[in-house]
Amino acid sequence: MTTTPVSPGPLTRPDDPAATPPHPRRAGNRPPAAGRVRLGRPATAVLSAVPLGAAVGLWYLLTANDVVLWLRFDKLPGPVEVFDTLRAQLTSGAYYRDLLASLRRILLGFGLAAVSGVAIGIAVGRSRIVQALVRPLIEVARPIPAIALVPLAILMFPTGEQGIVFITFFAAFFPVAVSTIHAMKTLPKVWEEAARTMGAGQLSILAHVILPGAMPGLFSGLSVAMGVAWICVISAEMISGQFGIGYYTWQSYGLLDYAGVVVGMLSIGALGWGTAWLVERIGLRVNRWLPRAER
Numbered sequence: 001m002t003t004t005p006v007s008p009g010p011l012t013r014p015d016d017p018a019a020t021p022p023h024p025r026r027a028g029n030r031p032p033a034a035g036r037v038r039l040g041r042p043a044t045a046v047l048s049a050v051p052l053g054a055a056v057g058l059w060y061l062l063t064a065n066d067v068v069l070w071l072r073f074d075k076l077p078g079p080v081e082v083f084d085t086l087r088a089q090l091t092s093g094a095y096y097r098d099l100l101a102s103l104r105r106i107l108l109g110f111g112l113a114a115v116s117g118v119a120i121g122i123a124v125g126r127s128r129i130v131q132a133l134v135r136p137l138i139e140v141a142r143p144i145p146a147i148a149l150v151p152l153a154i155l156m157f158p159t160g161e162q163g164i165v166f167i168t169f170f171a172a173f174f175p176v177a178v179s180t181i182h183a184m185k186t187l188p189k190v191w192e193e194a195a196r197t198m199g200a201g202q203l204s205i206l207a208h209v210i211l212p213g214a215m216p217g218l219f220s221g222l223s224v225a226m227g228v229a230w231i232c233v234i235s236a237e238m239i240s241g242q243f244g245i246g247y248y249t250w251q252s253y254g255l256l257d258y259a260g261v262v263v264g265m266l267s268i269g270a271l272g273w274g275t276a277w278l279v280e281r282i283g284l285r286v287n288r289w290l291p292r293a294e295r
Contacts, residue, residue: 077259082266085259095248099267102233102245105161106275109168110229114222117176121218122210124177125184138177146171146232150239164236164244171232172225179221183214216290219283226279230272245271 056079061067066074077085089095123130124138146167153163191213195205237246249264 075258077262081259082262085257086263086266089260089263098243098245098248099271101243102237102268102271105164105168105233105237105244106226106229106271109165109233110172110226112165112169113172113176113225113229117173117221117225118180118218121177121180122184122206122214125181126210135181138174142174142178146228147235147239150236153236154240160240160242164233164241167236168229168233172229175225175228176218176221179224180214180218183217183221184210186217187213212289215283215287219279219287222279222283223276226276227272230268230275234268 060079062073063076063078068074120134120138124134125131149167149170150163153166154160157163157166187210191209192205195209200208233244234246234249237244238250241247245264245267249261249268252258252260252264
């Protein structure tokens with residue numbers, strides 16, 4: 001019995017590039033995630049416009065037909081009347097003055113809350129001494145509604161503008177501070193230990209390990225704080241303000257201009273949406289190192 005020898009093929013080393021197929025990610029043909037549908041910007045814009053259009057259509061039908069069920073729609077202004085009022089306001093300088101006043105108060109109060117909330121949150125999360133001194137004050141003051149401070153703000157601050165900014169700051173401070181404290185507590189200890197092993201100092205660890213690792217949780221608190229800040233600044237403007245979009249809305253109600261009330265509500269919603277989108281986009285830019293940060 002004879003056997004035919006089989007000649008081996010050309011020998012290849014394991015580290016030879018020809019011996020291993022190209023990695024799918026390197027080749028640019030990464031398979032899509034299972035069950036995930038990627039939509040382009042036009043399709044996303046259309047999907048976002050569908051519920052808004054449906055809400056406006058339902059609003060028109062209910063007000064045009066004077067529907068009276070559990071809720072009464074026979075007294076509410078319709079979309080056409082609100083649009084006419086909005087168009088008239090867009091030609092008025094007072095309307096833009098109110099918008100800019102509310103935006104200025106939000107940016108100032110929210111900015112102060114973001115800076116101080118992050119700084120205090122880091123100090124509380126990193127130091128047991130600071131935690132023992134400051135955390136009880138935060139927990140006692142946090143449940144107090146910011147709008148309840150309006151009478152005190154009127155007494156304490158020389159102008160109503162400063163009082164409204166303080167109320168906005170008070171409302172936005174606690175979500176930022178608490179989210180920063182929790183972000184400090186949830187950071188893996190191995191990150192800091194690895195940085196120390198490589199010779200990093202305290203400032204280097206804070207700048208290159210602690211802050212980047214805490215950014216996802218920090219921006220979650222900033223997003224919540226922005227919404228709370230808008231609620232409180234509008235309420236403060238309605239109570240003690242002399243201008244601002246909240247003051248405009250309340251003044252329209254006092255004049256029985258219900259279309260103007262709806263214009264004010266829609267303006268508040270648009271401003272809140274825009275500022276929340278801005279915070280989200282900044283967060284995505286800062287946290288672009290995260291696996292799911294790309295949108």
